[in-house]
Amino acid sequence: MPTLQDVAREAGVSKMTVSNVLNGRRDRVSPATIARVMEVVTRLGYVPNASARSLSARRSNIVALAFPSRDAGGVTPMTNPHDSLFLSEVEAQVTQAGLYLMAHSVNSVESTAHSLRSWNVDGAIFLGTRADEVAALHTAYDAPMVFVDNHGTSPHISNVGIEDRLGGQLAGRRLIEAGHRRIGFVGPRFDEPGVVRERHAGFVQALTEAGLSLRPEHVVHCDAGFDHAVAAARRVLAAPQRPTAVFATADIIAAGLLKGFVRAGCPVPDQMSIIGFDDLEVARHVSPEITTLHQDIPGKARAAVEVLLTQLAHWPAARSERRVLGVSLVERESVAPPPAS
């Protein structure tokens, strides 16, 4: 059984350095040395006693990814491709940093704070929290936390997100540029600050710039599930002076609308144009393929882990950090000029 001493000798560093690397005190060690030590640890099969280490170093080397449990729309957590792609990349990055990932679905702020404290995780990344939950979590739990896609306004929290508002604006502009004047909006309710509210705001801004307005009867609320969206298509078509195009706040909604429109005898894009959001695989599975706003989900995951590792290295003196990733329009097949009326 190799010892700490063996690892130190083989890597040509002090035992203290090996200990610093293994116990997460990595800000004192160069990246090259970290890599060398980890290589030796793996090659020799050195097994630090993690539980003992956790007690002594007050570090568990576990970070948690907290995601929402079954939501209002009845969608099973993590089966949303956005979330599973995000998890996948977080896991890869966390493993590469020599840490462990705990996956934890979140019912409530209280039970989450309880779990995180109980397991002494070093820090946590939160997916899908509401803006108002962030403050409650900060009160209940004192450790590095990074939120994702949270549009709360507190300057004290770390957040990684994307340009949701710009995305909505680009969608609106593209449909206007194609000649549409009656454009609908389909997405979940957005009473709270969040990505849907931002995407809606950007979309309305594009209409306003063009001297248009979003008519209340052209707003159809629909949870982010395929079947919800198939059903929502009928409500779009039943609206007075029905729209000739819609902006859907998620690709899964766009895909469901597409099926609903075609079933109702309204071909896409000849009679109805659609723009989605996220650039998930589903946008390319369907025919016609869906024009959408691309966001870099693995990039967002990498940024979240980076921010968390920076926080860990400087905790408790860490400063909060906000990162915003860009979005871009991906042209596919679901946008055409409005039908001649």
Next chain:
Amino acid sequence: MPTLQDVAREAGVSKMTVSNVLNGRRDRVSPATIARVMEVVTRLGYVPNASARSLSARRSNIVALAFPSRDAGGVTPMTNPHDSLFLSEVEAQVTQAGLYLMAHSVNSVESTAHSLRSWNVDGAIFLGTRADEVAALHTAYDAPMVFVDNHGTSPHISNVGIEDRLGGQLAGRRLIEAGHRRIGFVGPRFDEPGVVRERHAGFVQALTEAGLSLRPEHVVHCDAGFDHAVAAARRVLAAPQRPTAVFATADIIAAGLLKGFVRAGCPVPDQMSIIGFDDLEVARHVSPEITTLHQDIPGKARAAVEVLLTQLAHWPAARSERRVLGVSLVERESVAPPPAS
């Protein structure tokens, strides 16, 4: 700060019982008592020191879900909807049992055994291992392990799977019943024992029962990714005496074939019938919707956690256990009689 004593009094049990419940010695405690103790623990916000508990009880209360890292097909791990749905249900069940879930992508048997030992996880569920890796893992790591969809033949391992062979057989029979005589097979290579080999074997069996055979030129290999399958459609169509129907070993392949066939001017199901496997959401997203073999993925996840918990309760005296869940054909829109030639 509530103490163990407080929890015991509130739940009306001894401190030893609370300790047994919290330290995973649950085979000595009735389910009703476990539920009551856990309710009180949550309500009072009792925080056992998990790291200390892990040392004393030799239990970490962590179970790992190990899944393959980036595979040969270049598919990002966990973005496969089968895996993410499985993870989601495992997480829910593990949390309900008062345990924690570590998510861990697997590069190699050695690094996996190393990680599991290092973190002293109580046990692990393995998704997507090759049959030959199982023996190596058993040698390298001595703790409860449950494999999923592994078709290795060792009687000493616990496995949860589905009736893959029957699924292939039902697919073959359905296409024959619709009148097809030239039926192709599209799926990943299957040199090793595994689900693809089983599905293929059942499919061939159905053909043989009907006095048909699977021609080598009607077998097209294709990794389980959408774009791979779009490209594979051309190879199916280019085969001599091309088939009038295909069985695809996964819905994502079926969806890609559908797009590839339609692009090449071969409408589905008028000129080509398709049956998929898994009954994932993608089978319903596309048009026509794909006829497929349903498997109960959340049920498989629940069974895997149950088997693991039974192993944990009786370790090291636990006996291995195998469970096989059924499959059923789901009729949709991608099967029709062969075109009149």
